[in-house]
Amino acid sequence: xxxxxxxxxxxxxxxxxxxxxxxxxxxxxxxxxxxxxxxxxxxxxxxxxxxxxxxxxxxxxxxxxxxxxxxxxxxxxxxxxxxxxxxxxxxxxxxxxxxxxxxxxxxxxxxxxxxxxxxxxxxxxxxxxxxxxxxxxxxxxxxxxxxxxxxxxxxxxxxxxxxxxxxxxxxxxxxxxxxxxxxxxxxxxxxxxxxxxxxxxxxxxxxxxxxxxxxxxxxxxxxxxxxxxxxxxxxxxxxxxxxxxxxxxxxxxxxxxxxxxxxxxxxxxxxxx
Numbered sequence: 321x322x323x324x325x326x327x328x329x330x331x332x333x334x335x336x337x338x339x340x341x342x343x344x345x346x347x348x349x350x351x352x353x354x355x356x357x358x359x360x361x362x363x364x365x366x367x368x369x370x371x372x373x374x375x376x377x378x379x380x381x382x383x384x385x386x387x388x389x390x391x392x393x394x395x396x397x398x399x400x401x402x403x404x405x406x407x408x409x410x411x412x413x414x415x416x417x418x419x420x421x422x423x424x425x426x427x428x429x430x431x432x433x434x435x436x437x438x439x440x441x442x443x444x445x446x447x448x449x450x451x452x453x454x455x456x457x458x459x460x461x462x463x464x465x466x467x468x469x470x471x472x473x474x475x476x477x478x479x480x481x482x483x484x485x486x487x488x489x490x491x492x493x494x495x496x497x498x499x500x501x502x503x504x505x506x507x508x509x510x511x512x513x514x515x516x517x518x519x520x521x522x523x524x525x526x527x528x529x530x531x532x533x534x535x536x537x538x539x540x541x542x543x544x545x546x547x548x549x550x551x552x553x554x555x556x557x558x559x560x561x562x563x564x565x566x567x568x569x570x571x572x573x574x575x576x577x578x579x580x581x582x583x584x585x586x587x588x589x590x591x592x593x
Contacts, residue, residue: 378489385415385493387534387544396466398491404458405472405484405491412469416478422467429460429469431477438477440469449476483548488523490548499567501533503541503558511551515540523549533561 381398382391396408409429413420420431428441438449442460446453458470471493472482479496494500505525512519523545525531531543534550541555 381489381491382548383491383493384544384548384550386495386498387532387550389550390415396468399463399468400484402457403472403484404470405482406458406461406468407471409467409469412471416480429467433477436477438474440474447474447477485548488547488549492544492548496565497568498565500564501561502530502564503533503543503561505529505531505553506557506559509553509557511543511545511549511553513551515552519552522551523547525553531558533558 380391381400382389383394383398384390393414395410395414399406409420409422417431417433419433420429422428423430423439426439426441427443428439431438436450438447440447440456440460442462445456445459447456448454454476456470456473458473460467460469462468471478472484475482481492481494481496483492485492505527507527509525510521511523511525513522525545529546531545531553534542534544536542536555539555540552541558542550542552543558544550
């Protein structure tokens with residue numbers, strides 16, 4: 321007859337159960353370790369990718385006036401037609417020229433901005449500045465009972481520099497009487513939305529690129545890139561700071577200040593044709 325199995329002693333049962341439990345615990349630890357490693361790898365990849373993937377692509381055109389993004393404070397649309405940039409008379413009054421008004425008798429828009437007097441009408445492509453006519457490529461217009469002016473054709477009136485950066489959907493407007501400083505980027509670097517440890521990348525600049533200095537502190541400098549993006553890079557990534565133009569005025573109309581009652585208006589839409 322076949323002999324039966326020997327029954328295990330109590331000590332042997334305990335040892336066997338401990339061995340099984342050890343193997344289970346080992347598998348569990350290995351599994352958890354793999355999960356931790358994967359999480360660390362994903363986090364590392366995300367952090368590295370964040371330096372290369374731009375996460376701030378504009379869906380609509382942004383308006384930057386003297387290094388301030390005032391897009392959400394616009395009361396009316398920005399209109400772009402045939403490369404001409406139009407702002408509503410109301411927005412121009414708020415950001416540039418509080419004395420601008422419509423003369424219904426002459427069917428003209430008149431401004432007495434600082435030392436300049438200018439008129440622009442609704443039919444002819446010309447502007448009169450201090451008594452001298454100048455040919456331009458657009459005129460004032462009305463749309464949905466809102467008066468729009470070709471701000472890009474009025475640079476001489478307000479002494480501003482305008483740049484429409486179609487690639488990033490940014491329009492910049494800078495007072496030619498305000499100080500502007502630039503610096504050279506020492507190495508390729510990501511431009512961040514904030515100075516926090518983890519901040520989204522809004523642009524990238526390459527070694528040798530120039531950026532406009534907005535403000536600076538010991539560790540970080542707020543800059544405006546050639547793409548019109550406002551963000552932060554480490555101050556030690558910049559060198560050869562230089563002045564493009566000196567400050568020629570005190571704080572006047574063109575300071576980007578917004579009537580606080582406008583905070584109750586929704587952000588404007590941007591239309592391009």
